[in-house]
Amino acid sequence: MTELAAPELALSDVPRRRRHPLVFFVVRRVAAGLATLFVVSILLFVGTNVLPGDVASAVLGRDSTPAGLAHIRQELHLNRPAPERYWNWLSGFVQGNLGNSVAGQAVSGQPTPISSLIGDRIKNTAVLALFTILLLVPLSIGFGVYAATRAGRSVDHAITTVSLVAISLPEFVTGTLLILLIAQWLGFLPGVSLISIGDTVFSDLSILVLPVLTLLAASLAQTVRMVRAGMVEVLRSDYVEWARLSGHRERDVVLRYALRNALGPTVQVIALNIQWLVGGIVVTEFVFGYPGIGQALVQAVSARDVPYVQSVGLLIAIVYISLNVIADLLVVLLVPKLRTAQ
Amino acid sequence: MTALAARLRFARTSSGRIGLTACFLLLALILIGPVFAPHDPAGIAGLPLQRPDGQFLLGTDSLGRDVLSRVLWGGRSIVGLAALATSLAYVVGIAIGLVAGYSRTLVDPLLMRVMDVILAFPPLLFLLVLATGAGHNAGILVFGVATVHVPSIARIVRAATQETAVRGYVEASVARGERVHAVLRREILPNILGTVLADAGIRLTGSIIIIASVNFLGLGLQPPAADWALMISENRGGITLQPWAVAAPAFLIAFLTVAVNLVADAVARSLGRSTAQKRVAR
Numbered sequence: 001m002t003e004l005a006a007p008e009l010a011l012s013d014v015p016r017r018r019r020h021p022l023v024f025f026v027v028r029r030v031a032a033g034l035a036t037l038f039v040v041s042i043l044l045f046v047g048t049n050v051l052p053g054d055v056a057s058a059v060l061g062r063d064s065t066p067a068g069l070a071h072i073r074q075e076l077h078l079n080r081p082a083p084e085r086y087w088n089w090l091s092g093f094v095q096g097n098l099g100n101s102v103a104g105q106a107v108s109g110q111p112t113p114i115s116s117l118i119g120d121r122i123k124n125t126a127v128l129a130l131f132t133i134l135l136l137v138p139l140s141i142g143f144g145v146y147a148a149t150r151a152g153r154s155v156d157h158a159i160t161t162v163s164l165v166a167i168s169l170p171e172f173v174t175g176t177l178l179i180l181l182i183a184q185w186l187g188f189l190p191g192v193s194l195i196s197i198g199d200t201v202f203s204d205l206s207i208l209v210l211p212v213l214t215l216l217a218a219s220l221a222q223t224v225r226m227v228r229a230g231m232v233e234v235l236r237s238d239y240v241e242w243a244r245l246s247g248h249r250e251r252d253v254v255l256r257y258a259l260r261n262a263l264g265p266t267v268q269v270i271a272l273n274i275q276w277l278v279g280g281i282v283v284t285e286f287v288f289g290y291p292g293i294g295q296a297l298v299q300a301v302s303a304r305d306v307p308y309v310q311s312v313g314l315l316i317a318i319v320y321i322s323l324n325v326i327a328d329l330l331v332v333l334l335v336p337k338l339r340t341a342q
Numbered sequence: 343m344t345a346l347a348a349r350l351r352f353a354r355t356s357s358g359r360i361g362l363t364a365c366f367l368l369l370a371l372i373l374i375g376p377v378f379a380p381h382d383p384a385g386i387a388g389l390p391l392q393r394p395d396g397q398f399l400l401g402t403d404s405l406g407r408d409v410l411s412r413v414l415w416g417g418r419s420i421v422g423l424a425a426l427a428t429s430l431a432y433v434v435g436i437a438i439g440l441v442a443g444y445s446r447t448l449v450d451p452l453l454m455r456v457m458d459v460i461l462a463f464p465p466l467l468f469l470l471v472l473a474t475g476a477g478h479n480a481g482i483l484v485f486g487v488a489t490v491h492v493p494s495i496a497r498i499v500r501a502a503t504q505e506t507a508v509r510g511y512v513e514a515s516v517a518r519g520e521r522v523h524a525v526l527r528r529e530i531l532p533n534i535l536g537t538v539l540a541d542a543g544i545r546l547t548g549s550i551i552i553i554a555s556v557n558f559l560g561l562g563l564q565p566p567a568a569d570w571a572l573m574i575s576e577n578r579g580g581i582t583l584q585p586w587a588v589a590a591p592a593f594l595i596a597f598l599t600v601a602v603n604l605v606a607d608a609v610a611r612s613l614g615r616s617t618a619q620k621r622v623a624r
Binding site: 036037039040043044046047048049161164165167168169170171172173176177179180184191275278279282283286297298300301302304306309313316317320321324 | 472
């Protein structure tokens with residue numbers, strides 16, 4: 001992992017004489033994450049500015065006149081060189097100024113700060129993600145361990161096959177099929193997850209059921225398969241055999257010996273799947289008309305609202321890359337072999 | 343020989359057989375289906391959102407076009423674009439991986455850092471950013487999806503190249519004075535191709551999923567193109583009146599991705615790989 005000398009700080013709850021290079025690992029991983037984010041921000045800026053048509057023409061739309069365009073360009077500093085605009089955007093972003101929405105300005109005629117548009121949407125998306133994760137973690141461990149203890153039997157085959165099917169389906173197909181089956185034909189649960197003005201997502205939690213199911217379908221299938229694979233391996237190991245031969249009950253063998261050792265990789269698998277939820281959430285929110293940040297992002301892309309896509313894209317990249325860093329750190333914390341490696 | 347044997351072995355598992363049969367059926371539907379289309383897929387044939395009847399076996403869509411004809415035509419884009427993007431990804435990924443793996447200069451770390459940055463993007467966000475900057479069309483979509491796949495292919499190719507480059511027969515050909523591209527193409531590439539292509543099916547599933555998703559979001563192919571994903575998003579508003587305009591393409595996409603993934607899973611398993619470790623990018 002790292003060849004650096006052991007730092008001063010050691011984990012107090014890990015009784016080992018040798019100090020751990022953990023702090024250096026954490027610092028290095030976080031620094032790498034920040035460097036990646038910086039490069040990603042450049043790519044976001046360049047990527048959204050590929051086409052010659054600029055923000056000014058998007059603001060004015062069909063009403064654009066050369067004079068009007070020049071005025072807007074002046075106002076939005078679009079006539080400045082690209083590196084300068086990039087720097088202004090990034091330094092503003094770091095200070096919490098996400099810029100102004102072009103679509104918002106086109107509608108209201110006023111500069112509309114992006115930060116004023118996304119507060120509620122971020123909350124809604126967070127609620128959706130949270131519910132999904134709260135179900136994902138226990139269910140994936142439960143089903144994964146259950147399938148592993150019955151490896152090769154029909155229950156295991158059933159779980160494996162169903163999960164293969166679920167992984168294969170794009171979220172928008174899963175969502176559409178759920179709407180058809182549950183909302184349309186069976187007639188319960190709303191097929192559209194709208195939140196009326198003045199209400200919050202908690203006013204009617206039934207709107208969350210189908211979106212959460214949609215997100216769970218692919219991610220749960222994946223984590224179950226991976227938890228099962230890890231658990232099957234551990235159950236085949238010598239110390240599990242030893243525990244069995246020592247006369248421990250099978251339940252204890254599975255839960256106290258095997259699961260504990262399978263948990264390290266499992267946590268990483270689940271963390272990675274939470275990271276992969278990012279793309280799924282965007283599509284799922286769009287399918288159900290759920291007013292989250294993903295749905296807004298899709299609308300902004302359709303309207304070519306460049307500042308909005310840049311800032312919200314960077315926010316999403318921050319979440320995505322942070323989750324990646326956290327997944328890496330968790331593994332190092334949970335797998336003793338990695339933690340103490342010199 | 344062993345690779346060939348392994349390739350045939352997957353067809354012996356029941357899931358591999360089912361997947362393969364389903365893939366053939368779908369391919370037949372996609373390729374020769376348009377011949378049997380009763381109406382013009384782009385032409386307005388009747389009233390909008392009619393339920394299935396004798397004239398329109400699957401009803402009409404939100405504009406009054408025949409759903410059956412559009413379904414028969416609409417598989418070409420999804421499969422064609424996904425196959426194109428996946429092949430492009432392999433060509434570029436193999437080239438980058440070979441160069442990075444064989445070069446002992448700064449080229450290697452430089453290429454791999456670029457790959458790391460692409461991997462740091464959520465795939466869908468990458469495509470959305472491209473769609474914002476470069477517009478909504480099939481070319482951009484194929485380019486974007488291929489780019490999303492390139493880093494992981496390049497990594498595998500690089501590792502396999504490094505392993506192969508130190509073998510006796512490669513060193514012999516270098517000693518003979520063969521030029522670099524000849525060594526790469528004739529000595530290394532044929533020997534790593536099996537390893538590299540083992541998960542092609544999984545990547546193809548990934549391409550289908552992400553291309554369909556972008557088309558569904560309205561940020562790829564544009565109307566009036568007949569495309570299964572686009573059909574779902576066009577007819578969602580009429581789902582209570584005419585569910586078949588949504589259900590038919592949704593079932594077909596589900597059928598397609600599951601069939602391709604069944605084959606991919608069976609192939610990967612017959613090559614002794616655990617597909618549990620992979621998931622198609624979204």
